[in-house]
Amino acid sequence: MAITTGTANVHILTESAQHVVARCLYFTSNGTDEADVLKVNTAALTHRTVALTTATRLGVFQSGDTVTGLTSGTTAQIVEWRQTANTLIITNASGGFTDGESIRTTVTNSTAALAASNASLNLVRELAIRSIWYSVDPDMTVELGFKGSDGAVSPAVLLSGSGYFGKNALAGQIVSNSPGIGTSADGSFYISTYTTTSAKAAYTVIVDLVKLRGYAPSGI
Numbered sequence: 001m002a003i004t005t006g007t008a009n010v011h012i013l014t015e016s017a018q019h020v021v022a023r024c025l026y027f028t029s030n031g032t033d034e035a036d037v038l039k040v041n042t043a044a045l046t047h048r049t050v051a052l053t054t055a056t057r058l059g060v061f062q063s064g065d066t067v068t069g070l071t072s073g074t075t076a077q078i079v080e081w082r083q084t085a086n087t088l089i090i091t092n093a094s095g096g097f098t099d100g101e102s103i104r105t106t107v108t109n110s111t112a113a114l115a116a117s118n119a120s121l122n123l124v125r126e127l128a129i130r131s132i133w134y135s136v137d138p139d140m141t142v143e144l145g146f147k148g149s150d151g152a153v154s155p156a157v158l159l160s161g162s163g164y165f166g167k168n169a170l171a172g173q174i175v176s177n178s179p180g181i182g183t184s185a186d187g188s189f190y191i192s193t194y195t196t197t198s199a200k201a202a203y204t205v206i207v208d209l210v211k212l213r214g215y216a217p218s219g220i
Contacts, residue, residue: 007025007026007027008024008025008026008027008034008037009023009024009025009026010022010023010024010039010040011023012040013206015045015046016047016218017046017047017211017215017216017217017218018210018211018215018217018218019130019208019209019210019211020040020045020127020208020209020211021206021207021208021209022039022040022189022206022207022209023204023205023206024039024191024203024204024205024206024207025202025203025204025205026191026193026202026203027201027202028193028195028199028200028201028202029200030198030199030200031139031195031196031197031198031199031201032195033192033193033194033195034192034193035192036145036153036190036192037190037191038188038189038190039189039190039191040127040188040189040207040209041188042127042187042188042189042214043122043125043186043188045125045211045215046092046215047091047092047215047216048091048122048125048214048215048216049079049089049090049091049123049214049215049216050076050089050090050091050093050120050121050122050123051082051085051087051088051089051090051121051122051123052087052088052090052097052103052114052119052120053085053086053087053114053115053118053119053120053121054086054087054088054112054113054114054115054119055086055100055112055113055114055115055116056112056113057086057110057111057112057113058111058112059105059108059109059110059111060108060110061078061081061088061105061108061110061112062078062081062107062108063078063080064077064078065077065078065105065106065108066078066105066106066107067088067090067103067104067105067106068103068104068105068106069097069098069101070101070102070103070104071098071101071102072095072096072097072098072101073095074093074094074095074096074097075093075094076090076091076092076093076094076097077090077091077092077216078090078105079091079216079217088103088112089123089216091215091216092216096120097114097119097120098114098119099114099115099116099117099118099119099120100113100114100115100116100117100119101113101114102114122214123213123214124182124183124184124185124187124213125186125187125211125213125214125215126175126176126181126182126185126187126211126212126213126214127146127176127187127188127189127209127210127211127212128173128174128175128176128209128210128212129144129156129157129165129173129174129175129208129210130166130167130173130208130209130210131164131165131166131167131170131207131208132144132157132159132164132165132166132205132206132207132208133163133164133205133206133207134159134162134163134164134203134204134205134206135162135203135204136159136160136161136162136201136203136205137199137200137201137202137203138160138161138201139195139196139199139201140160140194140195140196140199140201140202140203141158141159141160141193141194141195142158142159142160142191142192142193142203142205143155143157143158143159143191143192143193143194144156144157144158144159144189144190144191144205144207145157145176145178145189145190145191145192146176146178146181146185146187146188146189146190147178147185147186147187147188147190148176148178148179148180148185148186149178149179149180149181149183149184149185149186150178150179152178152179153178153190153192154176154177154178154179155192156174156175156176156177157174159205166208173210173212175212182212182213187214189207189209191205
């Protein structure tokens with residue numbers, strides 16, 4: 001099997017409502033670096049949550065019920081009803097809901113009308129590093145980071161050599177210090193490399209990321 005310079009690969013090994021494990025590979029034969037390359041996109045993971053703002057509501061909206069848009073035909077599972085904000089939190093939507101459309105639940109047969117504009121809002125998503133297995137060639141250093149609301153990627157970890165950071169090696173999860181994390185940031189996971197000029201080098205990083213917010217709990 002031949003491998004060419006610049007070869008990069010990301011493979012999601014496992015994913016659940018609480019976490020995602022991704023294997024990231026990269027090889028260069030001439031010292032070319034990766035520079036803030038997106039590896040795990042928070043918007044592409046499963047169990048993402050969306051807030052639907054309602055104008056009117058009749059009946060009971062309970063967790064786990066299915067809601068259907070009567071105009072769009074979109075279906076989703078209910079995570080929770082936030083009464084003070086007149087907002088329905090949903091997950092696993094099959095598509096997009098239409099502003100102003102009526103929605104109906106399957107189990108309780110309850111109905112609501114969505115707000116006439118900006119009815120759907122993606123909730124802020126945040127990931128944290130729970131553990132890392134890594135192997136990095138001597139001529140390379142690997143930087144792991146998260147994207148902030150300013151569009152920049154803030155480094156969270158620098159890796160060299162090989163080893164494991166995890167439950168027995170870390171005092172806790174490694175959270176991002178990027179601007180806007182938890183309020184308005186993208187929060188996606190990125191990798192950069194710093195390689196000796198013209199060097200041949202590679203890395204393998206397997207990272208276990210915890211879904212801290214913006215995703216539905218298990219059982220929904």
